[in-house]
Amino acid sequence: MLAMLGQKVAIAALCLSLGACATFDRAKPPPAVAGPVTVTVNNDQLSGWTDLPLGAYRVPESDVIVGGHQRGNAGVAMFGLLGLGIAHAANSNSSAAGVSNTEQILRIKLTDQTRNEIEATIGKKLLADKLTTEPSPTQLNVSSALLLSYIDDIQVRPFTILKVQLSGADKRHLWETRYFASTGEVRPLVGTDSWTSSGGDPLKAAAATSLQRAVKVMLNDIAQPYTRDDNQMTIVEGGFPHLKPRVQIRGYLLVEDERYIAFVPxxxxxxxxxxxxILDKAAIVYRPANSDDVGFKVLPEPPEREAGKKTTE
Structure with a gap:
């Protein structure tokens, strides 16, 4: 039985990675709905294998998630779901060890900050006929988190995450997606000029800027959905949430300003x-997609990081 479950997991993972049986609902725009949408912020936390990577660690009493210490998942293929559980526990313990001396600083909650940002944005934009914080039949539930995503053994890039779920008057599920936002900046988690130096002020400032960008794009996308056009695809090269290496991804460019782009892989x-x-332009390269561009590939590491590896081996 265990071997059969492991085989099913492996087949499902292969199928999804090739796109043969994948669904792309999170890449779609929100559906048109009648009347204003009530935007509410809840305390729900991200969970499950499609929200969090294998081995992710959640800092207790916080909305902070740590990822990037994860190692290979060969245990899944070898030992099925038991291997998955063992690998998750081992990687989670590794992530916990990496932040054990800074947990007090990392006990950051985003719920109230997210609610305040949403209310302020709705109030100052011409969105009143589309969005509201008052009760209405259609509701958008928003939950938030702060991801500390390691890009190597030392450097960390923070991402603010908004998970949104749209439901109708009968509570029927209509649509959901996630909004990830980063300033693109990387620092060590601890030490001089790190994210947790000065009582965590650098991390809090980056999270506030990213949250503001995520809320702005999210509310505008709900009020008047951005176009996702398969005939106008874009290639982005850069660092994405949960991934250590830089990657190249094909997707939809929704909107941009002088500082960032909003992009849907x-x-x-x-x-x-x-x-x-939602990615800072200083940390990415982007261009119109060509017909021969692959949908996803891992990019070579920059020379300085390769050199650093060799000196420590």
Whole structure:
């Protein structure tokens, strides 16, 4: 039985990675609804294998998630679901060890900050006929988190995450996606000039800026959905949430300003990358997609990081 379950997991993962049986609902725009949408913020936390990577660690009493210490998942293929559980526990313990001396600083909650940002944005934009904080038949539930995503053994890039779920008057599920936002900046988690130096002020400032960007894009996307056009695809090269290496991804460019772009990777719903990524232009390269561009590939590491590896081996 265990071997059969492991085989099913492996087949499902292969199928999803090839896109043969994947769904792409999180890449779609929100559906048109009648009347204003009530936007509410809840305390729900991200959970499950499609929200969090294998081995992710949640800092107790916080909305902070740590990822990037994860190692290979060969245990899944070898030992099925038991291997999955063992690998998750081992990687989670590794992530916990990496932040054990800073947990007090990392006990950051985003719920109230998210609610305040949403109310302020709705109040100052011409969105009153589309969005409201007052009761209405259609509701958008928003939950938030702060991801500390390691890009190597030392450097960390924070992402603010908004998970949104749209439901109708009968509580019927209509649509959901996620919005990831980052300033693109990387620092060590601890030490001089780190994210947790000065009582965590650098991390709190980056999280506030990212949250503001995520809320702005999310509310505008709900009020008047951005176009996702398969005939106008874009290639983005850069760092994405949950991934250590830089990658190249094909997807939809929704909107941009002088500082950032909002981009939807064309990836299946089971992918940790599914949703809208709001990325700082200083940390990415982007261009119109060509017909021969692959949908996803890992990019070579920069020379300085390769050199650093060799000196420590």
């Amino acid at each position: 064309k990836t299946g719903d089971a992918s940790l990358l599914s949703g809208v990524s």
